[in-house]
Amino acid sequence: MKIAIASGKGGTGKTTLSTNLASFIAESRECVLSDLDVEEPNSGLFIKAELIHKEDKFKMIPEWEKSKCELCGNCQTVCNFNAVLKMGKMIMVFPELCHGCYACSELCPTGSLPMKQKKMGELKSYKTGNLNFIESKLIIGEEQAVPLIKQTINYVDDNFGEDVIKIFDSPPGTSCPVIEATRDADFVILVTEPTPFGLHDLKLAVETVKQMNKSFGVVVNRYGIGNDGVEMYCKEENIDIIASIPNDRLIAETYSRGELLYPAIPSVKEAVISISEYIENNKGWAK
Amino acid sequence: MKIVFTAKGTDMDAAMDPRFGRTEFFVIYDEDTRNVESFDNRAIEGEAHGAGPKTAQKLAEYEADVLITGNGPGGNAATALKATGIEVYVGAGDMTVKEAYEAYKAGSLKKA
Amino acid sequence: MGKVKEIVVISGKGGTGKTSITASFAYLGGKELIVADCDVDAADMHLLMAPDFGKSEDFYSGELAFIDQDTCIKCGKCQDVCRFDAIPVIDTQYVVDPLGCEGCGYCARVCPVDAITNSEPNVGKSFISGIRTGATMVHARLSIGADNSGKLVAKVKNEAKTLAEKENKMAVLVDGSPGVGCPVVSSLSGASFVVLVTEPTVSGLHDLKRVYELVKKFGIKAGCIINKVDLNTDLSGDIRTFLKEENIILLSEIPYNVKFTEAMTDGKTIVEYDKELGNIISKSWEKIKEIEKLQGKLK
Secondary structure (H helix, E strand, O other): OEEEEEOOOOOOOHHHHHHHHHHHHOOOOOEEEEEOOOOOOOHHHOOOOEEEEEEEEEEEEEOOOHHHOOOOOHHHHHOOOOOEEEEOOEEEEOOOOOOOOOHHHHOOOOOOOOEEEEEEEEEEEEEEOOEEEEEEEEOOOOOOOHHHHHHHHHHHHHHOOOOOEEEEEOOOOOOHHHHHHHOOOOEEEEEEOOOHHHHHHHHHHHHHHHHOOOOEEEEEEEEOEOOOHHHHHHHHOOOOEEEEEEOOHHHHHHHHOOOOOOOOOHHHHHHHHHHHHHHHHHHOOOO | OEEEEEEOOOOOOOEEOOOOOOOOEEEEEEOOOOEEEEEEOHHHHHOOOOHHHHHHHHHHOOOOOEEEOOOOOOHHHHHHHHHHOOEEEEOOOOOEHHHHHHHHHOOOOEEO | OOOOEEEEEEOOOOOOOHHHHHHHHHHHHHHHEEEEEOOOOOOOOHHHHOOOOOEEEEEEOOOEEEEOOOOOOOOOHHHHHOOOOOOOEEOOEEOOOOOOOOOOOHHHHHOOOOOEEEEOOEEEEEEEEEOOOOOEEEEEEEOOOOOOOOHHHHHHHHHHHHHHHHOOOOEEEEEOOOOOOHHHHHHHOOOOEEEEEEOOOHHHHHHHHHHHHHHHHHOOEEEEEEEOHHHOHHHHHHHHHHHHHOOOEEEEEEOOOOHHHHHHHOOOOHHHHOHHHHHHHHHHHHHHHHHOOOOOOOO
């Protein structure tokens, strides 16, 4: 069972929800939480666990071998990303621009651009009780999130069985990284706030998950502020509001300290219980 | 010596363009022949990524000795430029090409 | 040479109040400014500024492959070379998945019958609008699943800058992109002053430091507004210490107040909605104008 937690707008409470939901589920069964916001992962600030494994993550980049090169410049011609350039008598490769399509390498007549591994991020695996936590982070200067997100999801698939609940904390927005993060999900939870900004960005997020044919539901955070726009919209569109977390200064203060909310705050506990039950009843996860 | 300036126009009176990768024009001044040329780089706007290296490559065709610009080339562009051996001077972003040249000759620009 | 000043507001972390504060600055600056909403992935400024969407332009970027089924001989070479699993077989046909295609063009190069063409897809729209403050705002919307490369951000910024220079405006005010990637770099390029909006939470401080690394790399002068300051006194203290260490100007501290969100819900900027909060933000704006020597031209 794979659940992605996403939102259009940043700051709505994705990470708050994913860390609390995962920790709650882990009280009764094996669960793995992955932070896929690889540019700026934050969930680790809320999970106190032991580091059990670390691995470097690589992407494949062409590396110039000049011995057989005839400087035909075909590599530059076939690269759509300006990542390979012929500068005088040299072939220069710009690793950050490379998308790893292999065209320059495989179409080189002399085999002078073999693909080599280049580190682009790090994956760390933590464990506390039944909760497994995977955090991936891009190294500074590395811009492309998609390859690392993909590899992290593969890591989770390879290391955790069907009976482990998999929760993915996705990056905010609706661009490529979010698509990659939610691509394999069985169910998507969209977190929003009941304000005009929240509603506007929720609509974008809904458009996105619909285009991907994903089953989804909404969690309203900071319920009580703003207006009923989000509620009305969900009603009109027949979208389930799975749970609402009330706006509460105490919640904000607890969050500010990097603490989990549900142990001490009843309204949040109710919410994570509702969400677990909803998923179990509607989507049925393997017992 | 051949000197290249990142500019917003095509002659010595033009304002300098503080950017490198997405500069609008190059003004190329040959100190020996006193000849002034220019190159229109505005097509670079169409490039989403890799503007810096691409512009550096264009510049390499002019075989200039010195590049004078404003903020300085970004990481990738700088790497590409280094391969050509060109000397880069920065800090002229607010001047005209002519003023930048004079500042360079007076030694008041910073070498990147 | 009349170089127009650029004030860019960023936050690293979402939800700190960046857009709300930028909107207030826009209101205070009025006709003297050109506003640029560079948060193109989830643009929200327009919800407070009532833009008229006067001028719109389609935005094209990247490349998308397309297989002509009449020409295709189903040899599968395209699928063999595609590293992004973007050419699945659907109902016996090889079809490019637009959400998966990275636009590398490799498939088109190997197709033996030239059945594959590449086009530059329309991935968004940019707009130039009149807004209710009397100023002009440049904004945009990136389509779903698009690559937020920073190119659309650059377009919005350049458009705003050109307008500001042409109309002799006091400054360009930019609502920056969140995060630390390409769109932020694009938002920051050419900035004269950066306003960092943060909050005293572990996430807030963590992301403030990360985004400041970028600002430092560009060598841009920076100021900070601590929003929801009384939420956590320990962390507010940590933020102040960090600002001092890095020579970042503390512009103001705003107390945690639901009125912040109430204003937005009411479609108003905070300075229009609440006197106390409005005063704090006005003072920040005055400070920024002083630091950047921004002089209004209208009386």
